[in-house]
Amino acid sequence: MRRTSRQIFVGNVPVGGGAPVSIQSMTNVPTRDADAVLGQISRLAAAGCQIIRVAVDAVEDAPAMKRICEASPLPVVADVQFSLASGLAALEAGAAAIRINPGLCGNGDELKQVADAVLRHHAAIRVGANSGSIKPARIAEKIAAGRSGEEALAEALSDAALAQCEALERLGVHSIKAAIKASDVGITVAANRRFAARCDHPLHLGVTEAGTPAMGIVKSAIGIGALLLDGIGDTIRVSLTADPVEEIYAARKILSGCGIRRERPEIISCPTCGRTGIDLPGLVARVEALIEELRSSGRGVELDRVAVMGCPVNGPGEARGADLGIAGSRNRELVIFEKGKVLGAYPFEQGWKHFRELLLEHAVPSQK
Amino acid sequence: MRRTSRQIFVGNVPVGGGAPVSIQSMTNVPTRDADAVLGQISRLAAAGCQIIRVAVDAVEDAPAMKRICEASPLPVVADVQFSLASGLAALEAGAAAIRINPGLCGNGDELKQVADAVLRHHAAIRVGANSGSIKPARIAEKIAAGRSGEEALAEALSDAALAQCEALERLGVHSIKAAIKASDVGITVAANRRFAARCDHPLHLGVTEAGTPAMGIVKSAIGIGALLLDGIGDTIRVSLTADPVEEIYAARKILSGCGIRRERPEIISCPTCGRTGIDLPGLVARVEALIEELRSSGRGVELDRVAVMGCPVNGPGEARGADLGIAGSRNRELVIFEKGKVLGAYPFEQGWKHFRELLLEHAVPSQK
Numbered sequence: 108m109r110r111t112s113r114q115i116f117v118g119n120v121p122v123g124g125g126a127p128v129s130i131q132s133m134t135n136v137p138t139r140d141a142d143a144v145l146g147q148i149s150r151l152a153a154a155g156c157q158i159i160r161v162a163v164d165a166v167e168d169a170p171a172m173k174r175i176c177e178a179s180p181l182p183v184v185a186d187v188q189f190s191l192a193s194g195l196a197a198l199e200a201g202a203a204a205i206r207i208n209p210g211l212c213g214n215g216d217e218l219k220q221v222a223d224a225v226l227r228h229h230a231a232i233r234v235g236a237n238s239g240s241i242k243p244a245r246i247a248e249k250i251a252a253g254r255s256g257e258e259a260l261a262e263a264l265s266d267a268a269l270a271q272c273e274a275l276e277r278l279g280v281h282s283i284k285a286a287i288k289a290s291d292v293g294i295t296v297a298a299n300r301r302f303a304a305r306c307d308h309p310l311h312l313g314v315t316e317a318g319t320p321a322m323g324i325v326k327s328a329i330g331i332g333a334l335l336l337d338g339i340g341d342t343i344r345v346s347l348t349a350d351p352v353e354e355i356y357a358a359r360k361i362l363s364g365c366g367i368r369r370e371r372p373e374i375i376s377c378p379t380c381g382r383t384g385i386d387l388p389g390l391v392a393r394v395e396a397l398i399e400e401l402r403s404s405g406r407g408v409e410l411d412r413v414a415v416m417g418c419p420v421n422g423p424g425e426a427r428g429a430d431l432g433i434a435g436s437r438n439r440e441l442v443i444f445e446k447g448k449v450l451g452a453y454p455f456e457q458g459w460k461h462f463r464e465l466l467l468e469h470a471v472p473s474q475k
Numbered sequence: 476m477r478r479t480s481r482q483i484f485v486g487n488v489p490v491g492g493g494a495p496v497s498i499q500s501m502t503n504v505p506t507r508d509a510d511a512v513l514g515q516i517s518r519l520a521a522a523g524c525q526i527i528r529v530a531v532d533a534v535e536d537a538p539a540m541k542r543i544c545e546a547s548p549l550p551v552v553a554d555v556q557f558s559l560a561s562g563l564a565a566l567e568a569g570a571a572a573i574r575i576n577p578g579l580c581g582n583g584d585e586l587k588q589v590a591d592a593v594l595r596h597h598a599a600i601r602v603g604a605n606s607g608s609i610k611p612a613r614i615a616e617k618i619a620a621g622r623s624g625e626e627a628l629a630e631a632l633s634d635a636a637l638a639q640c641e642a643l644e645r646l647g648v649h650s651i652k653a654a655i656k657a658s659d660v661g662i663t664v665a666a667n668r669r670f671a672a673r674c675d676h677p678l679h680l681g682v683t684e685a686g687t688p689a690m691g692i693v694k695s696a697i698g699i700g701a702l703l704l705d706g707i708g709d710t711i712r713v714s715l716t717a718d719p720v721e722e723i724y725a726a727r728k729i730l731s732g733c734g735i736r737r738e739r740p741e742i743i744s745c746p747t748c749g750r751t752g753i754d755l756p757g758l759v760a761r762v763e764a765l766i767e768e769l770r771s772s773g774r775g776v777e778l779d780r781v782a783v784m785g786c787p788v789n790g791p792g793e794a795r796g797a798d799l800g801i802a803g804s805r806n807r808e809l810v811i812f813e814k815g816k817v818l819g820a821y822p823f824e825q826g827w828k829h830f831r832e833l834l835l836e837h838a839v840p841s842q843k
Binding site for chain 2: 223290326363365415
């Protein structure tokens with residue numbers, strides 16, 4: 108059951124309230140180099156990015172932000188860490204949203220300036236709490252009240268985000284989404300669950316400083332995935348120390364893995380075992396290459412699941428949910444099956460050719 | 476809070492009852508080639524595998540199983556899919572456990588044969604339910620009772636596993652662990668939660684047919700990770716269509732990502748952004764290479780977390796939990812910090828040298 112959150116818009120992208128979970132990233136070239144930023148945004152959009160965040164650190168970034176916001180195919184969120192003035196300038200420049208954190212501007216006069224600018228420009232606000240935005244005193248209080256260090260941090264993060272959301276509401280701002288991130292996955296999940304149970308603001312999910320691609324994808328998949336499986340989360344960003352396009356691929360895999368937005372067709376393959384009589388990784392690679400070839404020629408495959416299995420045990424039986432499947436047999440034959448029904452067994456290359464034809468029968472012009 | 480499960484032993488490895496979560500894999504060379512199987516087990520053990528599963532499909536596999544069980548550094552679980560007789564022969568040959576599924580031998584006479592053999596050999600049983608072992612009629616019943624297709628499958632999987640565990644208990648077997656796997660992550664998580672709430676048998680976690688490494692790691696991280704974060708799970712296997720050693724690396728990353736068994740030191744790094752003035756992926760790679768170099772010379776680093784950050788914003792603040800950290804600044808300097816305290820800023824190469832020395836001060840002979 109998906110959490111019921113209120114719907115806001117970041118530019119033309121709906122977030123929350125039943126809208127599809129959207130994918131975000133952040134540019135990592137200097138903001139003042141508007142051409143480089145726009146080039147990166149194009150590549151990200153082509154990969155599937157739907158909302159883009161750009162760092163603004165100084166009011167001098169404003170002219171570049173203006174060009175970026177005008178030319179970007181995606182709504183731009185101005186990321187403010189150092190200077191509130193630069194955030195206000197970014198809203199003036201056309202940013203669809205501004206990202207602030209409770210540590211930057213508190214809940215007083217500075218927040219009122221942000222709220223007024225956001226209302227004037229019909230923009231949205233992302234309240235982004237992370238471990239760096241919590242006052243150590245808050246954590247100490249919670250520990251004194253009997254919480255473990257992790258519980259204290261999770262509660263303090265959630266409370267800080269909620270307090271800033273409430274302060275913004277009192278200032279008349281309702282287009283608010285929140286992001287609560289820690290580099291510890293368990294703390295991230297606990298803090299988001301706590302927040303989700305206490306209000307209806309849409310949530311942006313992510314694990315902060317997830318690390319290098321190999322480890323970062325795993326940490327993000329656990330944290331973002333655990334929350335999405337619980338029905339929590341309206342937009343996601345996978346943080347990786349890598350080309351941001353990798354973040355989009357990882358985000359798509361997480362959404363697909365959670366069954367939220369399946370990559371079509373999803374390829375199901377078994378781990379090989381002592382029963383495997385064929386080169387299964389090689390066969391899977393052939394299937395992936397075939398689908399990739401179709402994609403790069405602007406076509407998709409109208410099938411939900413394609414199974415590639417090592418042996419007939421796990422073939423038609425375990426993969427009965429697959430629309431089309433292929434399984435090796437001990438004597439290097441290929442068994443082809445469709446929705447759990449075996450169509451036949453063929454010598455390897457003949458079987459591959461037949462499977463390829465069956466798959467191509469489902470090729471369609473792809474929809475963007 | 477971790478689920479309280481009963482403790483069993485698979486060979487000398489405790490599973491459940493507060494034992495550390497163990498890592499498993501399965502050999503994928505023909506079982507009759509005992510040398511090849513043993514070679515693979517050695518490589519898997521060196522990578523961190525603690526329990527190994529080997530397919531037995533025919534009684535003719537028994538002599539090879541005998542050699543494998545005698546020489547294996549890891550306890551061997553015999554995987555039975557086709558022939559119950561081969562499983563009984565594997566127990567005779569010295570397997571520490573046998574893996575059966577509710578679809579193979581039901582809960583009647585055949586199960587009694589398994590139970591008697593397990594008791595005679597002081598072995599354990601893994602009840603492994605997957606989507607292939609459920610009778611379609613069971614699912615139809617649940618759907619008729621108002622469940623969705625996914626709920627029906629999750630409940631049927633959990634119920635089938637539990638029924639077989641209960642049947643085994645009635646036959647006097649208590650060393651039982653269960654594995655409930657589907658290729659759909661949400662169904663896997665729901666089925667395991669249901670089972671976990673109804674009994675105290677330890678759980679082996681995994682997502683079946685997770686697929687190629689790229690997608691399989693993501694699906695496994697979500698499914699296994701979501702359950703581990705809930706305190707459910709006593710031993711894990713990541714299924715990948717790849718060299719099984721890759722499964723061990725992935726399993727280690729998942730345990731580390733959940734904070735259960737952190738790779739030491741854990742490397743925290745930020746995604747780069749417009750503020751990054753240095754080649755952060757390059758710097759992270761240097762840090763990883765340094766730690767890998769120590770590992771391959773039999774040393775470890777006595778630090779829990781090392782942070783490698785792109786800019787001073789996310790440096791000492793967000794990474795205050797890091798024992799040692801390094802952050803780039805816009806003018807290509809490196810800022811070094813220890814437990815949130817800045818030690819100083821240095822020209823890039825000088826800073827790297829200083830950081831390297833500080834890290835090496837914590838190098839210790841590693842414990843296996």
